[in-house]
Amino acid sequence: MSTSTPTAAFAAARADAERRERRLRMRRRLPLLPGLVFLIVVTQIPFVVTIFISFMKWNLMKPKDVRFGTLKNYTTVLADPRMRAAILNTVVMVVGSVGIALIIGTGLALLLNRKFPGRGIVRTLLITPFLIMPVAASLMWRHLIYNPVYGLLNGTLNAIGKLFGLTAPQPEWVSSAPMVAVIIALVWTWTPFMMLITLAGLQSQTLDIVEAAKVDGAGTFQTFRYITLPHLRRYLELAIVLGIIYLLNTYDQVFTITAGGPGTATTNLPYEIYLTAFRKYDYGEAAAAGVLVVILSTIVATFGLRLLTSLADTTQPAKTKKEGKK
């Protein structure tokens, strides 16, 4: 008997401690609640609904014939030559823009990582294309730059031609090379983005190693190839992954510069989904195509998520330490 009392007291104390612990844990979760609910309602439920609609026969033009339980949207989407063209165009547009923007952006970051007069101004000028409203920038490219009669491109060609007494060619940029026209506009917008991330990577590099390499007689190229590039690798990967995810959503430039044309030459998935939903009024097909885009970007994102967290861990050592303590 006498032995059970301290055990009971101990158990009671432990239960009490557990209860307090649980209450503390609940209290710590409480601030999350409003934001979490909001995020789930606004960003998660629509995707669930999209999946649901993708299995529905639902065309606004046939309001009597709406029902659930069909795979036809997927077979239609996958067989549709427009949709196939859109998938191919999306890949070309994203890979082309991300690749070119990354190369130019890295070059600019390497330049900006050095001290020179007016570096701050150069950086400010270089990030500006990213800040211009995409619709405004697209209208600028279409009407002020590419316009075959009054655009800056042909105007400059003409001026140079006149200088030498020649007749300069005056190509129709948008209709003769629509994909190139869109990609140039995209590269112009996204190069600053690539540059900023790469520059952050360069500036996080400790100079000691670079200096040691120079002292050891390594050339500029060798230092870049064997020291800077390996350090930059994760930043470059991050820039690529984020670039792909953002550019998979490209809509403004296509809508404004080419309207997807001529034909389907520049129709990408977002634009085709928009047309399917709001011109063809086929919600089922649009949703099925949407699910395809989600699958595409989830593949990229799973990779990206891991990368982001690992980078966040290494650039924020203070946080990791604090978490480890608790």
Place this chain on the structure above:
Amino acid sequence: MSATTADKAIRTTRRAARRHRGEGGPLGVVAWLAALVFITPIAWMILTGFHHEVDAATNPPSLFAQLTLENYQRVIKSNILPYLLNSLMAAGFSTILVIVLALPMAYATAVKPIANPRGLLQWVLSTKFLPLIAALVPVYITFKQLGLLDNIFALVIFYTGLNLPIAVWMCHSFLSDIPADIMAAAEVDGASLFTILRSIVLPISLPGIAATSLICFIFAWNEFLFALNLTATKASTAPIFLVGFITSEGLFMAQLSAAAIIVSLPVVIAGWVAQDKLVQGLSLGAVK
């Protein structure tokens, strides 16, 4: 003897450092040229905005035509103000709501963390990776059913969801910088939660909040796809004004330039001001 060797070593290192940092030199000129190439289209647009329509539509281009403010006057007269006001409301209100929701969330991941903050942060981020276009149909249908089409608050709600993941990550990253010792000391001194929030958390995180707000504002201000499909006449935002501004009339390039500059200017200025924090926002807080 040994002193001179050390001296030499130091000098070599310094020279190497200088070479690495490349003070001045031809590469600075290359950087300037690159900046000029990238800025030329914008510079051309600014110049065109100050030209008369006749001078804007010449080939070869007229660089030194007479300057005028008439395009800006015309654009302002052509009813741009309601659109700008709508943009300001959509971007402004959604930014406020984002901060109100994101700060407590980041508090629960960074300051007084829950059991598994990493998992939660990853989930929050994963919502940002879902392509927006796939949400277009259900969001449109839902707002239509709720009678919220062409209502600025539909955009406010949507933009809040759009920017919340970015804001949570940015807030998490700067709230993590608050030294745990200060917080602990305040608690030992018996400071209330409100006092701690007001006198420690808020002052330290204010610059971070400002940067996060600017980033969210930029994204909301520039958004086009949902603004185009969720609004009709009353709630249309600035990008909708721009695409509607193009008529089939012949000469409009100067006016278009003026309009494009007016709608871009707020965000360009915001971006310039926040440029040090821009990369952090764009990389969702991963890069500092």
